[in-house]
Amino acid sequence: MKFTIQVNEGPYQHQATDSAYHFTKSALDKGHEIFRVFFYHDGVLNGTRLTSPPQDDRNIVNRWVELAKEHDLDLVLCVAAAQRRGLVDEGEAERNGKDATNIAEPFRISGLGQLIEGAIQSDRLVVFGD
């Protein structure tokens, strides 16, 4: 089955992002296809490489990055949500005159159309949030 995953909550604050990660990983392990993981609302905070959790805790950002590299996952942060919350890639830094970037590759920033496309193209949209 082909899934698009929507993550609506920030890391550490809320379990949604952990549940989304474990669902995504399990689906891939079972041979399903993940069309895209789309991060919305505070979910975009999953994509900052500046996250530094305590050593004895899980590293949520790195976990997504590793899963993405292993399975060629498409991790997309909503651009409007990202701008509000200070998630910046090189393109956004240039457009908005910011002096730094903080996106963790291979996360990328793109529009809400990517979420809609995912919902249309996938057999299931699974939303993680409250």
Add this chain to the structure above:
Amino acid sequence: MSDIKKFMYLNRRAPYGTIYAWESLEVVLIAAAFDQEVSLMFADDGVYQLVKGGDTSDSDMKNFMPTYRTLGDYGVRHMYVDQASLDARGLTTDDLIQVEWEDWETEEEVDNIVEAVDTDKVSELLAESEVVFSF
């Protein structure tokens, strides 16, 4: 992309206090470009999103309530409201905005696409939707 799916946006949050309602509305507006069959469902505190007469002038928040009235122009065909959620909050459909809809091709017009439905109908509508966005 020629596939047309039944989209349902489930809105359960009050319009202010968190950003969910506003960012949900942004998805609905953007999605209009994709020509899907779109319905919205308002339940729990989400019913407050449609209460008329909202005034945010003292709160430093953008008043996005007028945007709901334009949703008929953004391809939204139905705006369902959970009657039980209205009842629990002492609201009736008289407290809610009305939203007009017109099919530009057939010129079919509907005066108000806001409709209160009972709990069984809520379940039925969610079950028959192919995509449910939950905010």
